[in-house]
């Protein structure tokens with residue numbers, strides 16, 4: 001796996017720009033992330049989500065990039081670059097794979113934005129970082145996330161029964177993954 005480039009990547013899709021998080025995103029991040037329907041699907045997203053939480057998150061995103069550990073990309077609108085959500089790619093150097101996480105604010109749900117963003121980040125990881133495999137997981141209560149992973153070509157690889165304890169309740173965890181060769185093959189098929 002290659003190191004992150006010195007300059008933070010900017011990825012463009014049909015409707016989106018994926019970019020680094022900026023101080024100017026803090027207010028909007030705090031507003032949009034302060035939603036129990038967002039934190040419900042995510043293992044580490046706090047609720048309530050305050051301005052201080054957002055400030056700390058921006059610092060962490062920058063440090064994770066410098067440490068070559070996690071690529072945190074803002075999903076933003078192509079026309080006005082306004083913050084909509086995030087895609088994160090957590091690198092596992094020992095095994096040359098990465099784990100994807102993602103969320104988008106409620107006004108943008110069900111418009112195909114996360115699949116569009118995730119596909120671009122996966123392409124960057126496979127082609128530029130030379131990652132061998134990308135994984136993702138979701139709770140059994142979050143089938144919309146499974147649909148996102150299906151749309152980007154991941155395979156459903158199994159279910160870890162009652163693996164995840166959250167608020168006193170055990171959740172099944174669904175495992176998904178895709179290999180570089182599978183992703184590149186899909187891209188060739190889609191473009192032909």
Ligand SMILES: CC(C)(COP(=O)(O)OP(=O)(O)OC[C@H]1O[C@@H](n2cnc3c(N)ncnc32)[C@H](O)[C@@H]1OP(=O)(O)O)[C@@H](O)C(=O)NCCC(=O)NCCS
Pocket residue numbers: 037038039040041042102103104105108109110111112113114115137138139142143144145147148151
């Ligand atoms: C889950 C989430 C990432 C989806 O992002 P999105 O950009 O809205 O994704 P899509 O536009 O592809 O829409 C979701 C898809 O799931 C489907 N879906 C929604 N609810 C569903 C359900 N209960 N069962 C099955 N499919 C469902 C939708 O119909 C849609 O598929 P379609 O386009 O084939 O109709 C977004 O809702 C979100 O950020 N949720 C909160 C945070 C979160 O859960 N993150 C994932 C953690 S693993």
